[in-house]
Amino acid sequence: MITTQNNQQFTAQDACPCESGKPFKQCCEPLLEGRSNADTASALMRSRFCAFVFQRWDYLSRTALNSDPNEEIQQYSADKIWCSLKILKTKKGSEKDTSGEVEFVAFYQRQQESAPKTLRQHHEHSHFQKIDGLWYFTQGLAMDDIKPDRNGNCPCGSGKKYKKCCAQ
Template identity: 35%
Template structure:
C-alpha cells in the first residue's frame, strides 16, 4: 500500500501535478482543466480527469464526460475522498486519430475515516469531433 499524503490545503499551480507526471501542475493538466489546451489522447484525458477529481473540478469532469453516460450532477463538495496517487496500468489505442481508447489504472485514496483504498478500473474513452470523452468504466482486480 502507498504511504498516505495529506490532501493539499492550498494547491499552487507550481506544485507537482496530481496525475504523477513529475511536472508542475501548470505545465501538465492545468491547461486541459482551464480549457486553454485540448486533450489529444485518451490517456491524457484520463490523467487530467484524475487531477480534476483530486482538485474537485466538477465543470471539467462534466465537460469531458460523454453526454450519453454523464450524471446530472457530481456533488464533489460533499465527497470526502482524498485521492493520493495514480498509476496507469495499461492503455490501448486512444491516440490522436483513434475513435476509441481504453486506459486501465489504479487510483489510491483515503476515505473519510482515513482508511486506504484503491480503485482499479478500465475506462473506455471515445473521440467525437476531435474531442475525447470519458464514456464508461469497468472495475478490475
Template identity: 35%
Template sequence: MGRRGARTGAAGPASPCPCGTGQPYAGCCGRLHRGEATAGTAEALMRSRFSAFAVGDPDYLLRSWHSRTRPDRLRLDPGQRWTRLEVVGTERGELFDAEGVVEFRAHYKEDGRPGTVAERSRFVREDGRWVYLAALPD
C-alpha cells in the same frame, strides 16, 4: 472512478501535477482544467480526470464526460483524498485513434485509511475531442 470523487483542494500552479507526470500542475493538467488545451490522447484525458478528482473540479469532469453517459451533476466526496495514479496499460487512444481504453489504479485515503479504485475505462472522441465514455466490465 466513474461517479466516485473526492476533493483535496486546488493544486498550486508550481506544485507537482496530481496525475503523476512530475510536471507542474499549471503546465500539465491545469491547462486542460482551465480550457486552454485539450487532451491529445485517451491516457492524457484519464490523467487530467484523475487530477480533476484530486483538485476537486467537478465541472471539468462533467465537461470531459461523453454526453450519452454524463450524469446531470456530480458531487465530489470531501472525505476522500486522491493520492496517486498508476496507469497500468492502454489500448489505442493515440492521436489518430477514435477510441481507446486506459487501465488504471487510483489510490486514495478516506478517514485515514488507504483505498484503491481499479478500472478499465473506455474513451472515445466526441466533437473531435477525447471524452470518458464508461468503465468496462471486469
C-alpha cells in the same frame, strides 16, 4: 494558490497530481481551464483524475458522454482524499485513434477515518471516444484491487516504501 479536497495548499508550479512528472501548469491545468484539449485518451484520464483532486465537477461533466449527474459524482468523491494515480495499461487512444482504453488505479483514503488511514483503491478499466477532435470518457468498469509493489513508493504519497508504510 489552489486548495485541494484535503485542504492542502497547492500552486500551479507544484508537480501535477496525475504523476506525469511535469508541473501542474504545464500538464493538466491548461486542460482543466479549457485552454487546451487532451491529445490522447490517457491524457484525458489523467486530467479527469486532477478534476477529482481539485473538485472540478464542471470538467468531469464536460469531458464525459452521458455523464452521471454532478451530485452523484460529488457524493462519490466527498469522503475521499485522492492520493495518487497509476496508469496500468492503455490500448489505442493515441492522437491518430478515435477510441481508446485506459486501465488505472486511483489510490485514496477516507476523510472521516482517523489515522492511520487505510489506503484504498479505485481500479477501473475506462473507455474513451474521440468526437470532432475531442476525447470523452464513455464508460468505466470497476475491477478488483491490485497489490502495490512492496518496494515501490507508497501510493499514499508519504515518500516511504509501501512495505514500510500502508502495507503494514
